[in-house]
Each structure stands twice: as structure tokens, then as C-alpha cells.
Amino acid sequence: IAHIDCMYVVGIMGENFTFPIQIDQKIVEPVWKKNKDIVAEWEEQNKPTYFDPLRNRSVLMENGSLTIFNLEKDDAGTYMLQYWDSVKDHYLDFQLDVLDSFPEPNINCSTSDDELVLNCTAHFQGSLSYAWKLSNKPHSYQNQELSIPLKHVGATTKATCIIKFSQTERSSEISLIQCLP
Numbered sequence: 001i002a003h004i005d006c007m008y009v010v011g012i013m014g015e016n017f018t019f020p021i022q023i024d025q026k027i028v029e030p031v032w033k034k035n036k037d038i039v040a041e042w043e044e045q046n047k048p049t050y051f052d053p054l055r056n057r058s059v060l061m062e063n064g065s066l067t068i069f070n071l072e073k074d075d076a077g078t079y080m081l082q083y084w085d086s087v088k089d090h091y092l093d094f095q096l097d098v099l100d101s102f103p104e105p106n107i108n109c110s111t112s113d114d115e116l117v118l119n120c121t122a123h124f125q126g127s128l129s130y131a132w133k134l135s136n137k138p139h140s141y142q143n144q145e146l147s148i149p150l151k152h153v154g155a156t157t158k159a160t161c162i163i164k165f166s167q168t169e170r171s172s173e174i175s176l177i178q179c180l181p
Contacts, residue, residue: 006078006093010126011071012168013101018067019079019094027083027090030064035077040066073098099126104170105163109179116153116179118146120161122170131162153180 011017031041032054039054048060057069064083068075081092105122120130121144130144135158146159153176162171 006095008095008097010097010099010166011068011075012099012166013071013073015071015101015166015168016067016069017071017075017096017167018065019081019096021063021065021081021092023064023083023090025085027062027064027085030060030081030083032060032066033080033082039079071098099124099165101168102128102163102165102170104172105130105161107159107161107172107174109174109176111150111179111181114150116148116150116176118148118159118161118174118179120144120146120163120172122163124163124165126165128163128165131164133160133162134158135160148176150180153177 009020029042029044032039038051040048040050040058040060042048042060042062050056050058053074054068059067064081066081076096076098079094079096083090102122102124105120108119108121110117118132120132122128130142132141132143132146134148135156136154155177157176158173159176160171160173162169
């Protein structure tokens with residue numbers, strides 16, 4: 001059996017985790033195994049069947065996609081999707097790691113010359129993506145640090161830092177007026 005490379009995926013405790021699958025053709029009878037045991041399968045003409053440990057906490061879609069609800073540490077392991085595309089069998093391997101959830105980010109602010117500098121930090125073992133949103137601006141900024149000219153800081157301007165990893169987001173908000181000296 002030709003197995004493609006194992007894809008390493010990471011989820012966060014408590015989130016709803018969907019394995020990243022891109023299958024273009026119509027598929028038949030997807031079967032998911034975890035560490036060699038079947039955890040979900042869809043036999044033709046039937047509804048999907050689920051087995052422990054994913055019974056009552058997962059959903060298998062017709063395109064082969066599997067979502068695990070309320071991810072737990074014990075869900076970590078090697079998963080394999082096997083499916084038939086009416087010509088041959090295919091296998092997709094995933095190594096799932098489950099990390100502890102992460103706290104809301106901390107926002108620090110300081111002023112220099114004519115700018116307000118905001119910094120967003122979070123303690124986490126994975127690489128987070130950071131974004132800033134200002135209450136008086138429609139778009140967001142994809143950065144861990146944000147500099148704002150003081151003349152753009154209004155009495156009611158708020159800044160929100162949003163951190164994201166896998167399918168989980170956390171955010172913190174600060175009123176910019178409290179940053180001013």
C-alpha cells in the first residue's frame with residue numbers, strides 16, 4: 001500500500017478540530033482509523049457509524065472530512081483516512097498533536113515621540129498568528145506590534161489584539177486613552 005507522507009497537524013484542547021482534507025473527486029466509503037482502530041466509517045447507503053473514542057463527539061462528512069468536537073489530550077495520535085474514488089483506494093495519514101489551550105493575550109503600550117506603540121504577547125508553545133483591530137478603523141493589522149500616531153488616538157478609541165492558532169481564537173481589548181502619559 002502506498003501511503004503518502006504523514007501530515008503533522010496540531011489542535012487545541014477544547015476546540016472543534018477538523019482535519020485539513022482537500023479531495024476533489026467524489027469519494028466512496030470513507031473510513032477513519034486512529035492508531036489502526038476504526039473510529040468512523042461511512043458504508044454506502046447507510047449513515048456514518050462512529051466508534052469509541054469518537055462516538056457522540058465527531059462528525060464524518062460525505063467528502064471524507066472528519067471533525068472532532070471538544071478536542072481532548074487523548075485524541076492525539078495517528079489517524080488514517082482510507083477512501084475509494086471508484087478507481088483505487090487512497091490513504092491519507094495524519095499525526096495529531098493536542099496542545100493545552102492558551103490564555104488571552106497581554107497588551108502593553110508605551111509612547112514615544114508622537115506615536116503610541118502597542119505590543120501583544122501570549123505564552124504558547126506553538127506559533128500564533130496576531131492581528132490588531134482598532135475601533136475607529138475598519139481593517140485589521142497582521143502584526144504583533146502596532147504603532148499609531150498620537151493624533152489618531154481619540155478619547156474612545158479601543159484596540160483589540162486577536163491571537164489565533166489552529167481553529168481557536170482569543171482576544172484582549174484596551175482603551176488607548178489609558179496608554180497616554
